[in-house]
Amino acid sequence: MASLTLYPAEERLEGGSRVTFDLYMITAVTLFVVMMLIGLTMRMTQATWLNVNPALFYRLLSMHGAGMVGTASIATTAVMWFFLRKYVGLHLWAFVANYVLFMLGALCVIVSIFFGGYGALWTFLYPLPVHGMGLWSNNASALFLVGYLLIGVGSLVFYLDAAAAIIKVYGNLGRGLGLQWLFGGEINPDHPKAVVASSMVIIANSLGILAGSVVLVMNLVNIYYPQITLNALFAKNLTYWFGHMYINATIYMGVMAVYELLPRYTGRPYPISRPFIWSWAASCLFVIVVYPHHLMIDFAQPRWLTIMGQVVSWSAGFPVFCVTAYGAMTNIHRSGIRWTMPSRLMALSMFGWAAGIVPAILDGTVRNNLVMHNTQWVPGHFHFYLLLGVLSMVLALIYHVLGNRANAVPNSGLDRTGFFVYLIGGLIFTLAFLSAGHQSVARRMATHLPEWTLTDKVGSVGATLVVLGMLYYAIRIIVGLLGRPVVIDTSHAHPADTAG
Amino acid sequence: MNLQDKIYIIALAGMGLIALLFIYVLANAGRPLREEEKAGSMGIAYRMRTWLFVILLVIFFVGTWGTLWHYPIPPQHVALNPPQVVNVTGRMWSWQIEPPTVHAGSDVEFRVSSSDVNHGFAIYGPDGRIVAQVQAMPGYTNKLLHNFDKPGTYTARCLEFCGLAHAQMAAPIQVVASKGE
Numbered sequence: 001m002a003s004l005t006l007y008p009a010e011e012r013l014e015g016g017s018r019v020t021f022d023l024y025m026i027t028a029v030t031l032f033v034v035m036m037l038i039g040l041t042m043r044m045t046q047a048t049w050l051n052v053n054p055a056l057f058y059r060l061l062s063m064h065g066a067g068m069v070g071t072a073s074i075a076t077t078a079v080m081w082f083f084l085r086k087y088v089g090l091h092l093w094a095f096v097a098n099y100v101l102f103m104l105g106a107l108c109v110i111v112s113i114f115f116g117g118y119g120a121l122w123t124f125l126y127p128l129p130v131h132g133m134g135l136w137s138n139n140a141s142a143l144f145l146v147g148y149l150l151i152g153v154g155s156l157v158f159y160l161d162a163a164a165a166i167i168k169v170y171g172n173l174g175r176g177l178g179l180q181w182l183f184g185g186e187i188n189p190d191h192p193k194a195v196v197a198s199s200m201v202i203i204a205n206s207l208g209i210l211a212g213s214v215v216l217v218m219n220l221v222n223i224y225y226p227q228i229t230l231n232a233l234f235a236k237n238l239t240y241w242f243g244h245m246y247i248n249a250t251i252y253m254g255v256m257a258v259y260e261l262l263p264r265y266t267g268r269p270y271p272i273s274r275p276f277i278w279s280w281a282a283s284c285l286f287v288i289v290v291y292p293h294h295l296m297i298d299f300a301q302p303r304w305l306t307i308m309g310q311v312v313s314w315s316a317g318f319p320v321f322c323v324t325a326y327g328a329m330t331n332i333h334r335s336g337i338r339w340t341m342p343s344r345l346m347a348l349s350m351f352g353w354a355a356g357i358v359p360a361i362l363d364g365t366v367r368n369n370l371v372m373h374n375t376q377w378v379p380g381h382f383h384f385y386l387l388l389g390v391l392s393m394v395l396a397l398i399y400h401v402l403g404n405r406a407n408a409v410p411n412s413g414l415d416r417t418g419f420f421v422y423l424i425g426g427l428i429f430t431l432a433f434l435s436a437g438h439q440s441v442a443r444r445m446a447t448h449l450p451e452w453t454l455t456d457k458v459g460s461v462g463a464t465l466v467v468l469g470m471l472y473y474a475i476r477i478i479v480g481l482l483g484r485p486v487v488i489d490t491s492h493a494h495p496a497d498t499a500g
Numbered sequence: 501m502n503l504q505d506k507i508y509i510i511a512l513a514g515m516g517l518i519a520l521l522f523i524y525v526l527a528n529a530g531r532p533l534r535e536e537e538k539a540g541s542m543g544i545a546y547r548m549r550t551w552l553f554v555i556l557l558v559i560f561f562v563g564t565w566g567t568l569w570h571y572p573i574p575p576q577h578v579a580l581n582p583p584q585v586v587n588v589t590g591r592m593w594s595w596q597i598e599p600p601t602v603h604a605g606s607d608v609e610f611r612v613s614s615s616d617v618n619h620g621f622a623i624y625g626p627d628g629r630i631v632a633q634v635q636a637m638p639g640y641t642n643k644l645l646h647n648f649d650k651p652g653t654y655t656a657r658c659l660e661f662c663g664l665a666h667a668q669m670a671a672p673i674q675v676v677a678s679k680g681e
């Protein structure tokens with residue numbers, strides 16, 4: 001059972017670990033701010049408040065998509081590393097290598113977009129990368145794809161090291177996942193949830209990255225040997241298999257922060273259980289086979305795949321509603337918790353995930369997809385659980401670490417203001433997207449019809465608030481991680497917070 | 501009420517319900533359980549979870565059955581023999597729609613393909629809402645079946661990002677009153 005000590009000794013960050021963790025998180029919050037500013041620029045362009053030409057708009061969209069997915073991934077990788085290293089022997093070099101490869105890959109992506117003009121979006125859907133029509137060259141596309149490969153290799157290095165470490169302690173990944181307890185046997189109450197979640201992420205995301213590597217290399221071959229063409233449907237299947245898993249893995253990595261930290265703040269144990277094991281085993285399977293919901297209106301797709309996409313999308317709600325969100329709520333319910341930044345962010349992250357999945361499931365229904373596909377309903381639902389869900393998980397861990405460094409749980413008035421600005425802005429911003437999707441406003445368009453701009457304007461206002469909130473967080477976090485001791489309002493930090 | 505309206509209402513209701521449950525729990529979180537409440541609380545939580553599971557299971561089966569029973573996508577490998585056929589080809593950045601005029605009240609089969617990259621063939625109604633859509637993928641011809649219930653000027657818009665002029669890739673489809681009227 002995870003300890004209820006707020007800052008256990010084995011979590012202490014020292015020397016190289018501390019530098020690396022700080023580097024990850026400072027990079028992440030900085031990139032989040034930059035990518036959000038790019039997002040705001042796009043939203044205000046759609047609202048006709050800014051004038052960005054379409055060529056630049058699609059570059060910005062490519063940058064925002066790839067940049068956000070990548071940043072969410074490294075930030076949540078740091079969450080996974082932070083907790084997993086307590087239970088198994090991770091090598092710091094693998095964690096560092098992931099960072100270095102990510103930065104190299106990011107550099108390729110940035111050069112490809114802003115110097116090579118690449119604008120075929122983060123999904124590089126074949127054969128668009130080789131149809132630049134004068135806007136981008138094949139070489140720019142190749143550089144973009146190579147950047148992805150570097151980032152993917154970085155993730156794989158980290159996962160392989162983690163897999164080896166888990167296998168060393170638990171025998172194999174299945175036992176890390178707790179499969180031996182699915183149908184009986186006494187569950188070891190000390191089996192860490194972080195090991196369960198990590199095993200799942202390693203299995204699923206490694207598969208996704210391998211599929212991604214195949215389609216990336218196939219695209220590269222096609223760029224330089226155009227006589228070798230790909231089957232567009234097959235390429236799309238691989239691309240979405242990879243893309244879906246890569247972005248979803250960020251939720252599964254991020255949620256470890258809630259599993260580990262929430263009981264320390266509520267002061268109530270949050271034990272592992274058979275439903276928990278089931279939900280992670282099921283999620284592992286679901287996340288691997290759910291991707292066909294991206295190809296529902298590709299009528300050429302075999303029908304069984306499309307039906308599977310719907311059935312699994314719906315099924316994926318069970319683990320979230322019945323285990324993760326419900327479990328977190330029972331842990332919080334009348335626990336006597338005193339709200340501070342980490343706990344507040346954790347509660348928000350659970351809400352973001354649970355509520356965001358509702359429009360996701362609706363869109364993952366064939367019949368609905370026929371009218372909602374590629375409308376702004378899609379960015380509506382995923383911004384909901386990425387912006388309110390995943391980012392809050394990451395921020396919760398960072399604030400927790402800040403508390404440790406400052407020796408007081410962060411909860412200043414400014415922190416709370418930042419939180420509410422971000423929350424209100426996030427709700428306005430995401431609901432504006434959903435409302436636009438309801439009105440059939442298309443996604444991924446640089447210019448909108450006049451009747452579409454109302455939701456664009458409302459969304460821009462919400463986005464501005466989000467950017468302000470995130471900007472505050474970023475400054476607060478960078479100052480807090482670099483400087484020490486941190487001066488904060490200690491009047492709110494009460495010994496009861498250290499739920500011991 | 502069109503399908504979009506229904507989806508929107510269900511989504512807002514679902515998200516609103518979750519928000520209310522969260523608010524309820526979070527608002528009471530600071531008030532610890534009294535000693536005498538502690539013993540029973542775990543049991544209540546487990547029973548409620550069982551109920552939640554059962555309710556979701558019912559929604560799952562009813563919803564899956566209800567939305568898939570009449571499968572909304574026509575079979576692709578058999579002749580559909582509809583009264584009207586329209587050939588659609590997407591290219592960067594225009595639509596070729598042959599013929600561009602159809603009759604309301606009887607099935608139209610759209611045979612949709614692309615001659616370069618992926619496009620999305622979405623039909624917007626006169627009210628600005630999508631009535632049906634299908635991907636236009638190079639190397640494939642997707643068959644979309646639609647029965648227009650109202651005459652008017654519809655618009656085909658590209659809904660799969662296809663480069664610089666993607667947002668301008670639109671073309672009219674005229675739907676005239678059914679032949680019998």
Ligand code: HEM
Pocket residue numbers: 035036037038039040042043061062064065066068069072121122123376379383386387390391442443444445463464466467
């Ligand atoms: C202030 C915060 C943000 C703003 C203003 C913003 C804005 C936008 C806009 C305007 C789009 C294009 C919508 C369209 O298709 O019409 C977009 C797409 C996207 N955003 Fe964000 N966003 C924000 C935060 C985030 C976060 C936190 C993430 C992920 C962690 C994220 C990931 C994405 C992705 C993956 C896409 C899809 C790109 C594509 O269609 O190729 N965004 N965002």
Ligand SMILES: [Cu+2]
Pocket residue numbers: 618619620658659660661662663666667669
């Ligand atoms: Cu297009």
